Amino acid sequence: MRRFAAKILGPGALAFPTWAYAVFFFVVPVALVLFYSFGYKPDEFTTVATDRLSLERYAESMTGSFLATFAATLRISVLGTILCLLISVPFAYWLAVKVPANRRGVLLAIVMVPFWTNFLVRTLGWQIILSPDGFLSDGLQQLGLLSGPLNILYTRAAVQIGVVYNYLPLMILPLFVAMDSAGQALREASYDLGAGRLSTFFRITMPLAMPGVASGCLLVFIPLTGDYVTATVLGGANGSMIGQIIANQFNTAQNWALGAAMAVVLILVTLAVVAVAAAVLWLGRLITARLTRVQLEGI
């Protein structure tokens, strides 16, 4: 049986389910979206036609409101990724370094519990918290910190709070794994060689956790940029993100060609942002390597 499978599928038979899945549910749909983006909407009742191919939909997508929403989306996703990172680093460090190993499982489970709850439900929960007559608003007014009701719901700020909350576990997990694998022994060696706690954190723990930082940022930034549930529930008309505009083209306007062109622009810009971030990191590493190089003598 094994020999038969290997004959049909080649030596990579074990990877077959994965690449089959990836081809059918990722490569094919993305290729279709790319293809549709060169098409057009022929009439009111047809979503897309591809008998004439052009770049016209791309030109059509570049309206002022599209670009403004795009810029706002990037602001939300970049800021959201940075906030997730800043919140997660101390927590992951605490969990990996300070908490005894036998209690980490419970704490990680607590981090993950919101993730088991439906995405929409927990976002709707934030709608209740942030509403002008919600308990947060009431509490802040009673404490005298706020003169009128809290007017944050259906703004970009609400979306920002919501996305950070929704994507935080995706940052914490890889960071924790990376910091945990660096190990206590290396930190002790650093202390032993005269480095204090802060110095050890920045010279040993963080550099070794960089793969975790990178995967955490990717896991948060990419889906966050395309997120439209959080923006729909918490952002209303003022806080829309690019995902909503694209979804509108597919669902409401029934213009698949234009929606596809916008989606392709989103994919390309997301990749470009990641590439720029990677290049900056690589350059930074190159410069620090130059600066920390030990000038040996007689060797």
Next chain:
Amino acid sequence: MTTTSQQAASPATTGGRLTIREIRKDYGEHTAIKRLDLEVRAGEFLSLLGPSGCGKTTLLRMIAGFEEPTSGAIELDGEDIAMLPPYKRPVNTVFQSYALFPHMSVAENVAYGLKRAKVAKKDIGPRVSEALRLVRMEGFAERRPDMLSGGQRQRAALARALVNRPRVLLLDEPMSALDRKLREEMQLELIRLHTDIGLTFVFVTHDQEEALAMSDRIVVMNDGVVQQIGEAEEIYQAPANAFVAGFIGKQNFVAATVGNTDGDTTVLHGETADLEVPVAAARDFAHGITVQAAIRPEVVAVAPGAPAGGTRNAVAGTVVGESFLGDVVQYLVRVGDREVLARVPAVAAPEVHEGDAVALSWAPEAVQVFGDE
């Protein structure tokens, strides 16, 4: 060599004196170190030897600063350092796992401590070069730790600790990950380094041969308590108690009761045979008390046939095992219902094999007598 590297040569010319007073370490209910006093002389190579869980690593970690003692003092040249954090102690450690920083080259690893100590930038290069030369790693300065063999990693870890010129160098079982040949090579290397730089070394090991081969003095520990402190020969030849006698080298133990003294010998009544020992050996034990008599395998003589009548300390037995170890032949001989280990130099080995009847004999002076614990 340039003038600067001349000045950078000979890291740490004077070792520190370490005084450990009435130290105790509890982990909740469990006591790792009960009460320990120890003086490590300046420039000494001291080994902490004992089975796993005896407290030797805990003691080392307290000297390094990774653990705080529950009570007691650790003084380095008269100054109490027991409560200082590890990064404020003039002490460096070679870790069992080496703990080299994987994201730095060997040279960066070695320079790490100097940079933290704010050593002038122009002095860092020469000192790193010097330390790498000292451990013969100058050819590997730019390598990452994962590109090094086990022995090279150990040398790099050694250079990283030595370059800081600590007053005491702590070594936590640094040889345990090396194969036998490399281990013997590194033992000689460490002895050379110790002689060259005159630093105080505290070396933790569970390998008695390693401790015997390398140390000026050995501290034998068990159960959180020091059993004996002494030079290698002293510990081997005159163990303080049955634990030390059994832990260092091989030993035949015989439970016996102290009998009568006649002239210069005292008789011990064992289960299978009587033993005669010099009066001095059993002096501390009263008539009728149960003791442990210890006889080293290498003092037991093996002869074919039955023991001659009237010989003192001679028993009849049957060979049940024979193994050739190169320089010695080891026999396992059944005497009554127990087995006795005997080791004879290969050049003087008798013509006996498994199943043969043999006579075992030993000199009364070779028997050591310990209290029954």
